[in-house]
Amino acid sequence: MIYCPKCGTANRQGSKFCNECGAPLPATGLRCPMCGAMNPAGNLYCDRCSARLIPAERVPPEEEKPERPSPPKGISLPSVPLGEEEWLSELRAEALDLAPEEETPGWPGELEAPSEPPTPEVTIPEWLAELEVPAASPTPEAQPPEAAIPEWLVELEAPVAPPTPEAPPPESAIPEWLVGLEAPAAPPAPEAPPPESAIPEWLVGLEAPAAPPAPEAQPPEAAIPEWLVGLEETVPEAPPPAEKPTPPLAGIPVPPSGEIPEWLRDVEFAPPIQEEPSAQPPPVAEVDVHAGMPSASTTVPPILVVGEEEILSTAPAEIPDWLKEAPAEAPPEYGGLVPAEIPEWLRPLQPREGVAVEEEPTETEGFLSGLRGLLPIGKGLDMPATAQPLLPRAPRPAAVARAELLQGLLSRPLITPPTAEIREAPRQSGWVLTRFLVGVILLAAILLPMLVRLPLFGPPTAPTAEALFATVNHLPGNTPVLIAWEYGPAESDEMDRVAGPLIEHLLRREARLIVVSTRMEGPAAAEALLASRLVDPSERSERIANLGYLPGQAAGVREALGNLGGRTEAMTGLPASQLDIMADVHSIADVGMVVILAAQPDDLKTWLEQISVANPNVPVVAGVSARIELISTPYLAAGQLRGMVAGLTGGAVYERQLDTGWGREYEYYLTSLGMAQLAIAALTVIGALIFLVGGRKR
Amino acid sequence: MDRLVKRILPTSIAVGTGLLVLLGYLLPVPPLASVRDELIRWAVIIAAFAFILGFFNLLRVHSGRARKPGGIYSVILILTALTSLVLTLAALLIPSLRFLGDWWFRYVLSPLQATVAGLIAFVLAVAAFRLLRHRREAGVLVFLVAALVVLLGTLPLPAPAGNWLANLRTWWMNVPAMAGMRGLLIGVGLGVLLVGLRVLTGSDRPYSD
Numbered sequence: 045m046i047y048c049p050k051c052g053t054a055n056r057q058g059s060k061f062c063n064e065c066g067a068p069l070p071a072t073g074l075r076c077p078m079c080g081a082m083n084p085a086g087n088l089y090c091d092r093c094s095a096r097l098i099p100a101e102r103v104p105p106e107e108e109k110p111e112r113p114s115p116p117k118g119i120s121l122p123s124v125p126l127g128e129e130e131w132l133s134e135l136r137a138e139a140l141d142l143a144p145e146e147e148t149p150g151w152p153g154e155l156e157a158p159s160e161p162p163t164p165e166v167t168i169p170e171w172l173a174e175l176e177v178p179a180a181s182p183t184p185e186a187q188p189p190e191a192a193i194p195e196w197l198v199e200l201e202a203p204v205a206p207p208t209p210e211a212p213p214p215e216s217a218i219p220e221w222l223v224g225l226e227a228p229a230a231p232p233a234p235e236a237p238p239p240e241s242a243i244p245e246w247l248v249g250l251e252a253p254a255a256p257p258a259p260e261a262q263p264p265e266a267a268i269p270e271w272l273v274g275l276e277e278t279v280p281e282a283p284p285p286a287e288k289p290t291p292p293l294a295g296i297p298v299p300p301s302g303e304i305p306e307w308l309r310d311v312e313f314a315p316p317i318q319e320e321p322s323a324q325p326p327p328v329a330e331v332d333v334h335a336g337m338p339s340a341s342t343t344v345p346p347i348l349v350v351g352e353e354e355i356l357s358t359a360p361a362e363i364p365d366w367l368k369e370a371p372a373e374a375p376p377e378y379g380g381l382v383p384a385e386i387p388e389w390l391r392p393l394q395p396r397e398g399v400a401v402e403e404e405p406t407e408t409e410g411f412l413s414g415l416r417g418l419l420p421i422g423k424g425l426d427m428p429a430t431a432q433p434l435l436p437r438a439p440r441p442a443a444v445a446r447a448e449l450l451q452g453l454l455s456r457p458l459i460t461p462p463t464a465e466i467r468e469a470p471r472q473s474g475w476v477l478t479r480f481l482v483g484v485i486l487l488a489a490i491l492l493p494m495l496v497r498l499p500l501f502g503p504p505t506a507p508t509a510e511a512l513f514a515t516v517n518h519l520p521g522n523t524p525v526l527i528a529w530e531y532g533p534a535e536s537d538e539m540d541r542v543a544g545p546l547i548e549h550l551l552r553r554e555a556r557l558i559v560v561s562t563r564m565e566g567p568a569a570a571e572a573l574l575a576s577r578l579v580d581p582s583e584r585s586e587r588i589a590n591l592g593y594l595p596g597q598a599a600g601v602r603e604a605l606g607n608l609g610g611r612t613e614a615m616t617g618l619p620a621s622q623l624d625i626m627a628d629v630h631s632i633a634d635v636g637m638v639v640i641l642a643a644q645p646d647d648l649k650t651w652l653e654q655i656s657v658a659n660p661n662v663p664v665v666a667g668v669s670a671r672i673e674l675i676s677t678p679y680l681a682a683g684q685l686r687g688m689v690a691g692l693t694g695g696a697v698y699e700r701q702l703d704t705g706w707g708r709e710y711e712y713y714l715t716s717l718g719m720a721q722l723a724i725a726a727l728t729v730i731g732a733l734i735f736l737v738g739g740r741k742r
Numbered sequence: 743m744d745r746l747v748k749r750i751l752p753t754s755i756a757v758g759t760g761l762l763v764l765l766g767y768l769l770p771v772p773p774l775a776s777v778r779d780e781l782i783r784w785a786v787i788i789a790a791f792a793f794i795l796g797f798f799n800l801l802r803v804h805s806g807r808a809r810k811p812g813g814i815y816s817v818i819l820i821l822t823a824l825t826s827l828v829l830t831l832a833a834l835l836i837p838s839l840r841f842l843g844d845w846w847f848r849y850v851l852s853p854l855q856a857t858v859a860g861l862i863a864f865v866l867a868v869a870a871f872r873l874l875r876h877r878r879e880a881g882v883l884v885f886l887v888a889a890l891v892v893l894l895g896t897l898p899l900p901a902p903a904g905n906w907l908a909n910l911r912t913w914w915m916n917v918p919a920m921a922g923m924r925g926l927l928i929g930v931g932l933g934v935l936l937v938g939l940r941v942l943t944g945s946d947r948p949y950s951d
């Protein structure tokens with residue numbers, strides 16, 4: 045479980061953020077330095093690329109694991125740099141675990157001893173205050189290039205204080221990487237350790253058990269820690285000149301490129317050396333303990349990692365003689381850390397020398413040719429896929445038939461299609477002949493009654509027309525009758541024979557006829573018929589008022605029904621209110637009867653609907669064409685129509701009852717109509733027989 | 743703004759006007775009836791103006807067609823329309839020239855329209871002759887028999903064939919044909935009602951794009 049540092053909530057292992065507060069959780073796994081993959085803690089090798097996650101040298105003894113000490117308050121040493129690998133942080137943390145709690149690093153105490161007598165007011169020495177601000181005062185010397193120094197070394201070197209004026213080391217004589225090791229002030233160590241009260245509380249635990257006196261004598265050989273052995277061995281190769289005082293550590297030989305001093309290795313990973321404070325104190329005065337950098341007289345502290353802070357724990361140590369008498373001039377080649385210097389602990393991750401490095405395969409073809417290190421093709425994928433052989437199966441008969449048909453069609457010779465003229469000529473002639481024969485037959489059927497009187501048909505019968513005649517016959521005299529004239533010249537040949545007897549009957553009954561129409565040609569058609577039915581044309585103004593065209597379809601009808609007196613007479617242009625026959629007629633309420641003369645079904649429907657709303661009590665009769673007789677019958681059956689005369693037959697019946705003298709004309713029309721109907725019926729039967737026997741044309 | 747002009751404003755006017763007219767019919771009290779009649783009067787004026795617009799649109803369309811091949815019919819149409827307009831206006835403005843309008847109607851328009859209508863009978867006769875040329879389905883045969891019955895049943899044929907055909911025609915007209923026609927009328931009525939409701943609720947907007 046991972047406990048959130050912010051709220052303390054326990055989170056699942058491997059979580060990156062707290063489930064409760066969303067705060068980032070400290071990483072607990074190991075990140076591979078090669079591929080970056082996260083590995084569970086305890087892995088020695090990466091699960092993805094098998095790279096070593098933990099250096100081989102870092103195997104701390106289990107029995108030496110101390111408890112984790114709490115970090116001192118008030119000191120903020122360089123924290124883990126951003127971007128540092130987690131395994132490195134892990135190693136730091138484990139190194140911290142290895143540091144014994146009871147073993148107080150000696151270097152802070154040692155550093156306090158040579159400083160001037162501390163005052164009780166001062167809780168933090170200056171050099172420690174400088175440590176709080178890393179890189180706040182960089183050294184004037186040239187810093188080694190960032191890329192050449194490991195980050196952890198950069199941090200160690202960063203809080204460098206300006207060199208002391210008493211013993212400024214020559215810039216050229218001291219390697220830059222050792223500048224940080226130089227003491228900032230290097231005051232002579234006091235005889236007595238500072239009083240206990242001068243030491244801040246957080247440093248009490250860090251204080252050395254015994255402040256070492258001024259290093260007057262050389263430390264014995266046995267006092268040299270292990271991590272300085274490597275340095276000591278290199279001293280004879282560059283012995284410092286005795287007559288020339290040299291700054292401390294100026295002559296420390298720098299290991300050749302690619303190597304790192306042993307003590308530097310210990311700085312990172314070696315556990316602090318467990319040793320009792322030496323009887324002979326280390327030469328503190330000559331040791332440069334600078335900006336948190338462990339001095340040569342101290343044990344190189346391992347890096348303590350606690351949370352996000354890290355501190356350097358130190359252990360008391362002695363400075364060898366060769367460190368005191370460092371060569372005055374350092375080799376120019378040691379002016380700084382050699383770029384690409386790899387620490388010892390990183391070497392196992394380096395390719396081994398002498399071992400034949402396996403050449404990564406290079407792609408030789410394709411668009412990836414020339415690239416190295418490509419992942420090899422997985423086992424089984426490098427083999428081309430082979431299709432399973434199909435089992436021999438007999439083709440289906442239908443497929444065989446289709447294939448044979450296609451083969452036969454393709455093997456046929458091309459046929460030139462007939463031209464449009466050749467193909468269309470017989471069809472056109474037959475079509476023309478058919479139409480010609482039909483036309484001749486119809487014409488003969490219509491004209492024959494004009495030439496010869498054919499007593500083929502008896503007297504027509506129309507019960508609805510007889511009922512209408514009776515209704516009109518009972519109409520009181522001088523009754524205003526509204527006539528909706530809803531037909532034009534196209535239907536006038538039929539509708540005039542329907543409307544003529546009815547209009548004459550109304551005139552005989554001395555009704556006042558008020559004509560309106562929703563068709564533009566309606567008023568003209570009405571005027572032509574009315575003129576022919578009037579016995580005395582001078583009586584027209586007294587008997588007929590043609591109010592003309594009503595635009596707007598249903599709206600026009602509705603408006604006219606409510607405002608008949610507001611309209612204008614179409615023939616004379618006079619206002620209807622000024623006409624004598626319109627004196628007492630203002631709306632549909634003043635009308636005694638409505639006659640609808642309609643040749644189209646919509647006109648009949650429109651008038652019936654509007655009249656039933658405007659004045660449902662007014663009697664309505666209709667004279668319709670034979671075409672809409674069927675659609676008018678329901679209105680007649682429902683009582684909305686009091687009577688109806690339909691078609692030429694109905695007109696003939698009405699004419700016969702009225703006996704207006706138009707009987708001969710009706711007889712001719714009826715005979716011609718009958719003959720035409722017989723002809724059409726005969727043509728229909730003949731055509732049906734022809735095409736039933738002769739076959740269907742496609 | 744465009745939506746307001748093209749959508750919201752016409753819909754509001756249409757719905758409001760329709761509701762007012764409908765209320766005027768449902769509650770014919772004086773204020774509502776007056777508003778209803780006034781709105782209907784406006785509609786009549788607008789419809790009359792639409793006729794004028796239609797006339798000029800007809801001239802514009804056929805003016806373009808007159809320049810194309812086969813545009814002689816468009817030329818005839820334009821000339822006929824303009825002649826009718828001039829003669830009608832002349833008859834209205836000058837009463838002594840009314841005979842020109844009557845002559846034009848009686849001897850030009852009426853024969854032409856009657857001829858076109860008469861051609862319907864000829865076309866129907868040819869279609870009846872070729873009825874089974876392309877189709878031989880049960881519906882076609884029923885239609886053929888019905889047409890023959892109606893045609894022959896209308897004729898005042900002498901008895902007894904005439905009476906039998908007349909009775910058959912009467913039954914045919916009053917039972918199956920009447921049933922079909924009533925169903926058709928009911929369907930039309932429901933359709934008109936639905937369209938009216940859709941227009942009133944703004945679902946159908948035939949007045950806007």
